[in-house]
Amino acid sequence: MAQGTFVTAINCMDGRVQEPVINWMKEKYQVDYVDMVTEAGPNKYLLDGTEEQVESMKKKVEISFHKHGSKVVAIAGHHDCAGNPIDKEEKIAQINQAKKKIQTWGLEVEIIGLYVNENWEVEQVD
Template sequence: MAEGTFVTAINCMDGRVQEPVIKWMKSKYEVDYVDMITEAGPNKYLLDGNEDQVNSLKSKVDISYSKHGSKVLAMVGHHDCAGNPVNKEEKAAQIKQAIKKINTWGFDMEVLGLYVNENWEVETLD
């Protein structure tokens, strides 16, 4: 097991969203580190990707879960995403669908949805 405490985020590769998500998750869950799994438009990637692409994400989550002891996973979407250029409402729906898919993977983790808005602030999705 790794030193320190961890949570996990499946996030966009866009550098603008890394720091807000890391800061929010570290503060909210009082952890040392955020394992960041990135793709361009991760919601679309998870929902529309082929089996190999989805399994790649799942194996990275497994490393965070089994090797780092992460018990929280955030599925993140954001404003002005080049990899998945849809409006906030559609992005929120995709995040919720992605959470349902992640919950079938069998990890004992809290899975939540986050949206980074046009001001680079993190919003939770219910």
């Protein structure tokens, strides 16, 4: 097991959203590290990607769970996403669908949805 405490974020590759999500998760969960699994438009990728693409993402999350002891997985979406250019309401709906998909992976983790708004502030979504 790795030293330190971890949570996991499935996040966009967009550099603008990395720090807000990391900082929010570290503060909320009082952890040392945030493992990042990144793709362009990760919620769309998770829902519409090929079986191989989704499996690759799942394996990365499993490494974080099994090797780093992560007990929280966030799926994030954000304003102005080039990889998934849809409005906030649609994005939040996708985030919630993606949360359900992650639940099917059978990991004993808390699964949360995050939306990074136009001010680069993190909002937890239900």
